[in-house]
Amino acid sequence: MDDALSLLQQRHSAPSRQLGEPAPDATSLRSLLEAAIRVPDHGKLVPFRLIALRGESKLKFGTLLAERAIRRDPDLPESKREKERHRYTFAPLVIAVVARIDHDAGIPEIEQKLCAGNVAYNILLGAYALGFGAQWLTGWAAYDAEVAGLLGLAANECVVSFVHIGTPQAEIPDRDRPALDDLLTEWKG
Known part of the structure; x- marks a missing residue:
């Protein structure tokens, strides 16, 4: 295997339910995010921002999402309610990646x-390179106006992903x- 491509050839998602402590420390997280924002950016618009969810704030966010899920669907089966209640209790860090669209x-x-x-x-990729596990999740919450309000998103913003990060427990x-x-x-005309 070509060493230069081994990270890409080995990277895989770790299910958020299998992620636990530790998350990257402050220094590693800063390095990870500084590297992550080095992306192709037509027009140099920087059409994104990041929201870190951790600790009690992450748990509160998860509780509010579970409550919202039940309001959205009062007939939600108990198994799905339970899944919603625990969605943000596993990975110690979640980064919401938000697109900021400049329509002009x-x-x-x-x-x-x-x-x-x-x-x-x-x-x-960066989390994997640092020895952590991560999973990109969206689901209904990424597209819900009330959740956007909880996150303080502007009218021109939307959630692209919730990236759950931690240490694989298995x-x-x-x-x-x-x-x-x-x-x-191969296109040959």
């Missing part, structure tokens, strides 16, 4: 969202990956 910049919205998505992916097997030959074609 002349840069397509999709490019701005992809820029923010690259930040989220770089967080995953061995995480890799999943089957698609074969490149099934995905790659």
Whole structure:
């Protein structure tokens, strides 16, 4: 395996339910996030920002999300209510990656969202490189206006991902990956 590509060839998500303490310390987290924001950025708009959720604040956010999930669907089965109640109790750190869309910049919205998505992916790669586990989650909360209000998002902002970060508490097997030959074609005009 080419050492220069080994990180990409080995990276895999760690389910958030299998993440525990420790999270990156302040110095490692700062380095991780400084590296993560080095992304392609058409127009140099910096169309993203980050919100760290940890400690009691993270747990409070998780409680508010669970309450919102039940208000959204009063018939939510108890098993799903329980899942919502515990979603933010596992990983010690969650980074919300937020896209900030500048509608007047002349840069397509999709490019701005992809820029923010690259930040989220770089967080995953960086966490893995530092020996941590991470999982990119969205789900209903990323698209809910009330949750956006909880996070203090402006009208031109949206959640791209909630990246859960911590230390894997068990061995995480890799999943089957698609074969490149099934995905790659060559255009010949």
